[in-house]
Amino acid sequence: MCGIVGLFLKSSALEPTLGKHLSAMLSALSDRGPDSAGFAIYRNPAPRGSIKLTLFHPEADYGWDHLVRELSEETGTSVRGEPRGSHFVLTAAMPVETARHWLSHHRPDVRIMGVGDCIELYKEKGNPRDVVRRFRLNELAGSHALGHTRMATESAVTTQHSHPFSTGLDLCLVHNGSLSNHNRMRQWLGRHGIDFQTDNDTEVAAGYFTHLLGEGATLEEALKSGISDLDGFYTFAIGTKDGFAVVRDPIACKPAVLAETDEWVAMASEYRAIAHLPGAERSRLWEPSPATVYSWKKH
Amino acid sequence: MPRSTKTTPAAPSPAANPRGHREHASFPPVVVAEIQRAAREGIYDIRGLGAKRRLPSFDDLIFLGASISRYPLEGYRERCATNVTIGSRFAKKPIELKIPITIAGMSFGSLSANAKEALGRAASEMGTSTTTGDGGMTEEERRSSTTLVYQVLPSRYGHDPDHMRRCEAIEVVVGQGAKPGGGGMLLGLKVTERVAGMRTLPVGIDQRSACRHPDWTGPDDLEIKIAELREVTDWEKPIYVKVGATRVKYDVALAVKSGADAVVVDGMQGGTGATQEVFIEHVGIPTLPAVRQAVEALQELDMHRKVQLIVSGGIRNGADVAKALALGADAVSIGTAALIALNCNAPLFLEDYAKLETAPGYCHHCQTGRCPVGVTTQDPKLEARLDPSLAAQRVRNYLSTMVLEAQTLARACGKSHLHNLEPEDLAALTIEAAAMAGVPLAGTDWIPGRGGA
């Protein structure tokens, strides 16, 4: 069980403080998710023809500079990177498949956490307050972000098992709840080409959405299918390149609060996490209905 | 809710098949009778008590008493202490028990008032606790029991903050061994005026119950609920979380993360006043592996002995108590065994057992409300057959016996406190028990699933 948060800025004036606000949201939900934390933040769009990958390696002083140089030399393209805690955001002027291919051949022990034009995805074991500090989330600017604090129910507490899970380009998923048919679903998805790193139920949901989106479904269609195909209790928040979506299962026991002002839309498992946002006291506050997809997009 | 149903007849003994007709192992007489009953009645069978089928249990473990490498303690003269403290983690007033055996939650409604009183008196004399049940606290129970644990259940029948504040501890019941994932059940005959009044139900109806709590689902929200209970009671009382044994490792870890002071794990042998037979026999794991998994979960969080573990489900004698403690439990809880000490299945009023189509030793008809010995009934005439004083004495004697038995075994292993019993004092007699308890098969170093030979 866990806490989930999402913050979508309607006004670019608030973009410099996105990380600061998300950090406070995550800290507010540390009690319900003390084991690990993670967030996906959409910022610094990559130049046309480039791709951003968030990478992770458990070694403290991993040779990221070396990786950047090697990749750049071998592909003859422009590559740069930015370390942040135990993660590294690589921007490379090449198609995504080229980058993936190179990494799996030359750096198989480097984990790819998230890929896209804008997304940066960070997650780690530890109390959420410590995790956001280590990633210096406070200083990050961006247009929108999702976050998660984890209380592991059935699978292990590791970096890999933490949320968000990346489901595709600029896509990510956070989940509060507990699925009940994920094991069978994982096997089925495995036979349809989805690879899994963990035994985590959320990863299965992420894989399910990736699969449907890959087959051409829109985000709304994929989430609607999920309502009938995924069994169990859940509030899902999904991040996309230009917005986010929220959906609850038909029984809707897990909490979810939505708040909206002229400046932002926020989502959280508890109002406490939203309370400190500027203008929260006057925001429109409501709860998403069960089995209904809610989504917001930048225009 | 279904009406009370008749029993299936007992399987005939070999003497009843002198001509040697071929028996059918998949369809023995008990199964045949049950299919025929289902065909007549169109509804699942409902009964009381716990799993009746044979299971790997504490019987399959033995103690390695002292010999040359270990030295025993002298009985009586050399102390073997039995006390235990529950709730040291957060509560201002942890509970001190003189013996590591408590009386499990059983509702007034399921049990008669005389039964509850007798249990309370016995527990008080022995310096241990009793527990309310689904339906709330009675005054008789509060008066007779010096240490009373107040259950908070999915139904919230009779839930009263004043009662909660008058008790010594709080037990949030997520589930019980007889029916993990199920809610309470009380059939119409037992929903008398008094019971109905306490539970805010119409008299005589079959009580339907919720299986989830109304105001929280999941350990993240349980944490907030536990915090509320602490606030209501000014952080004084230890808060237990009780689960039926299924995914024990996850559940115990989550109970700890939710802020519990103690965890109660009830194996599939755990009893009930009434539930579907299929639930009792086919859901949940036995107590033996549940204890080991619960202790491992606590150890992995470095919470063993800091969050206390109380184990229940088929605890019957001092050997079971000692073995549960050796595997790492802080205390055990008894339900069915306490009822038997009261008089459940005693060979008295035989014609009334016969009316229920059963016999002493086989009866599990708590759900009918026609308990021949007055333990699980609301009928005053039947209840009168249970004298609270005499019954209290029986339970006290039984508890004393269990403690002495446990001490005997502990002393034989050289322990001056029951808590110093360890898994290394045990060996297993079967492969299943070795695997489940995490204890080597006697005469070998082999724990199935963990290597060695």
Place this chain on the structure above:
Amino acid sequence: MIEVDIESLGVRGLNERFHRLPPDTNERAWKLTNPKGAHALAVGLDRPLTIEIDGHVGYYCGGMNKQAEITINGHAGPGLAENIMSGVVRVKGNASQSAAASGRGGLVVIEGDASSRCGISMKGVNIVVGGSVGHMSAFMAQAGHLVVCGDAGSHLGDSIYEAVIYVGGDVASLGSDCIEKPMTEKHRAKLKRILAAAGVSASPERFRRFGSARQLYNFKVDHAAQY
């Protein structure tokens, strides 16, 4: 009027302060500020206090309340006034799920909307909602009255016992064993009294009454599908 900043005193300090008040206390009027969604505010009270909370509260505000009158000038999280025994808990804004869960007495007023499971397992409390309620409201409701001036979500009154539901607007669907029942003068008079006690103005004429069909009180094989 005693003013307390919840952020400074803390929830625990505040509840302890309330619990320590003598039965005949003259410290009866309180204003609490900066709740910021905190949980378990003003729980387990048993004094004739009047408490105003300025802001939004988290879970279980007013839980197990006795005697006190609590007004929340904002929204409330899940389990508002759960198991209330007596007294009044009023929310000016909206309430999250399981409002007044298992409430045994007293009055809970939600001037805005209540979410799912409003009045779940209620055991005698009266609940008045100025707006609408979500799905599974009055689930297993045993006693008391749930008055909804707006609409009710799906599965209203599923598995209901003897509680009575009045709805002014639309009902998405009824739960197991919950049926519509006739409204008589007696019912309208009762409804009028409850609305007046809640200080909510609505005309009893437009309300419909719902309650138990009582078909599940004793199990019958033919009703097995409803389980």
